[in-house]
Amino acid sequence: MTTYNWDLIERLLHEVQNGEGSFAPRKYAEQEAAEKVMAGESTGNLDVLKTTAADYEALLLKRGFIESRPEEEGGNGENFILTPRGAQLLALIDSSIPGHAHPRQVLDEQADALEPATFDDVASKAAIA
Numbered sequence: 001m002t003t004y005n006w007d008l009i010e011r012l013l014h015e016v017q018n019g020e021g022s023f024a025p026r027k028y029a030e031q032e033a034a035e036k037v038m039a040g041e042s043t044g045n046l047d048v049l050k051t052t053a054a055d056y057e058a059l060l061l062k063r064g065f066i067e068s069r070p071e072e073e074g075g076n077g078e079n080f081i082l083t084p085r086g087a088q089l090l091a092l093i094d095s096s097i098p099g100h101a102h103p104r105q106v107l108d109e110q111a112d113a114l115e116p117a118t119f120d121d122v123a124s125k126a127a128i129a
Contacts, residue, residue: 002112005052006093006104008032012056013082013090016066022078029053063116065089085116088123 011032012025029050033043043049060066065086069075082090092103107113110122 001110002114003108004056004113005049006107007036007095008049008053009056009060010090010093010095012053012060013065013086013093016080016086017082017090019079022076023057023080025053025057026050059114060086063114063119065114085119085123089114089119092123 008029011028015028016023029052030046032053033046033049036043057066061068061080063085064083066080067083068077069079069081073081091097092100092107094100106122107119110118113119113122
């Protein structure tokens, strides 16, 4: 069973959604860790978190949650946009939305929640949200 750091994935997807500059997952992992420390939460090993963020970037790209920003929209090969699947994932795990823990729990119950067919099936169920 594959488990994911949903807070980190949420951060990465928000950065994709809001950013037009170069995507820097290791920097975002550092920022996420700093915010957790300020909130009194444990972050674990920062180097591991940075590596995980870079791995998530590759996974999100490979599995169709993000894609390269088109050149006509300012794409430079180092920035991304959310795909419809990525927007759907962000909507499910967004911590600013009340009840976000339930969809995360349902995703955690899957063998690999970010496997495209699994995600699409789970996300299509109205009861998840």
